[in-house]
Amino acid sequence: MTTTIPTQAQALDSLDLLESQAIFIFREVAAECERPVLLFSGGKDSAVLLHLAVKAFAPAKLPFPVMHVDTGQNFPEVLEFRDALIDQLGERLIVASVDESIARGRVLDPGPLGSRNRLQTTTLLDAINEHRFDAAFGGARRDEDKARAKERVLSFRDAFGQWDPRAQRPELWQLYQGKVNTGEHLRCFPLSDWTELDIWRYIERERVELPSIYFAHPREVVERNGLLMGVGEFIHPEPGEEIREEMVRYRTVGDATGTGAVRSHATTYPEIIAEVSSARISERGATRGDDRFSDSAMEDRKREGYF
């Protein structure tokens, strides 16, 4: 298929520029690092990340595997989506399981309904060590959080997996340098400069497939700490909480115990884009219990080696 693209650089719209930059980063890291891996949660950002990775290396296969850090507390729709997508692409999937980390005594079991958000860090770092990965692609964006706004595209992690925000490598021009010593690794963020709206406009343009829970659907929910939590295997109503059926969708997808839904009737891409454009609450603020612990919750978790 041949399409005509105008020849002036200005004719590339902002999505084209973001897309090409992300592809550039994928190719640089694949070339500079020995053993990269792509972290895939099943959320919209990682769906876009995987879509871009496939474009970066087409018509060849990905030169790295895909890894899901499985909290064991997933939305079933997300696991279905993950397996169907990986199957369709014919790529390699590694599942690093928090359940296994608990079974091996690496982390304490917070109980059947406790948050496993922070436990993922141990599972992730163990898997990086075990597979000797020296680079991990993630879908984090700088517009998500004030600590992420400070992070380099190629972000260095020491042998303990820690991020030191006060000693980041200079990163000038298009010179992304990916060398690390044994035991150290990089986190690589090709979507650094994308905003939530860019992600949705790109999903619409490219028809990127997503888990069904991103679109409005009726769901039984309880209201907890200001979040609408979907009642299911991991969320049971507590005394005083009332189950209601509401039309909702998920604006982010994380652990089922920590991710809230938003009230919505948006069932199509344009409706979601209109909704995101007029939102007054940030996506993490509207949907994530895990970011509400403290003023620097994300910075603290990132220092420990979180995504």
Next chain:
Amino acid sequence: MTPETALETMNLLRFATVGSVDDGKSTIIGRLLVDTRQLFDDQVVAVEEASRNRGVGDLDLSFITDGLRAEREQGITIDVAYRYAATPRRKFVIADCPGHVQYTANMATGASNADLALVVVDATAGLKEQTRRHLCIAALLGVRQIIVCANKMDLTGWDEAAYDRIVKEVDQLAATLGIESATVIPVSALLGDNVVLPSNAAAYYSGPTVLEALEAAPAGSWSSSHGGNEEAATRLPVQWILRHPGGGRSYAGMVDGASLAVGEEVTVLPSGLTSRVKAIDSPHGEVEEAPIGLSVSVSLEDDLDVSRGDLIVGSGDLPTVTSELTATLCWFADTTLVPGARYRLKHTTRSTPALVTAIDAELDVNELALRPIDKLEINDIGLVSIRTASPLAVDDYGHNRITGSFVLIDERTNITVAAGMIGPPLLLEQH
């Protein structure tokens, strides 16, 4: 959020803040984001809470970009914060840079891809040495447009003489640095005058607000707007060889310098072998012509030996293939650079061992003159000679930012210790 009416036709401006510590760079960016309603309600509430917790008033605007705990503790910016803003007229990528001399490497990181510098000057104090220094680095990196905010004008009682003094200082400096436009806007970031909302406080000023100036500034990628060379030819550093399942290879990379078309004659450097472009694959499928900034993979008519680090060049001017470089170097490490030091040099997609054979001069950023010297200390800028183990295909930085730049890497720690621009300092060339 701003309604996404005309995003498709909207252009993109990348700008970086430049100025000394405490002159109000982060506060201006905070004001710009708040008054153009780029922030979500919960983000504003979080900043209000953090401000009250630290006893710095109801809403410390600098906390919007100073997101690290250590930054809020000290009230300074340590590393670049990237923020994104969209108005009905334009999209912005904002790099809010630190003002401390200690964090010059971070400032250079933020400014290296900027189209424009938003210079912030404390009107009660005038232009400080640190502002000159950072503006000089921005100019060396190729930033040619500035917008200047004379900030804290409310503290001078909107004194016209204070404003005039800054206009004069800025005009002088801009002329020496070869910077084109230097609109000076009297503002109060704290109160909001002339940042987004026009103000009558400075009766003598009738120019644009900061936002209006940012919306009106010419945008465009550095490589296409700078250089301005009609003869410029394509530069395509090869990143990766794509092996097609059915046989055949293509060479992946991002187009720079000029667009690349199917059928065009190309030279592969450093080998010097030539061929023609057989096909160009892009993220949208095959294209006849690929503009600057597009990630592509290119297949050639002839079966040549091409590997990562090679440079595919279109018809037109050729880069220089050499192992001997003269370059302007920003030294970031806390060790001293002396002749004989060995590093890994990364230029485009090629890495090679490199030897610093001589340090020829240091750039005095106050006098804008070169002084003979034989070593560089942290944050010094110098003119150096480098020999590389394998030859590189290079352009002067003033001609092409991608093929004219490199970094030096400590082979033991893998830390980037210096940023280099091939050729003499940009701003001295024009004298």
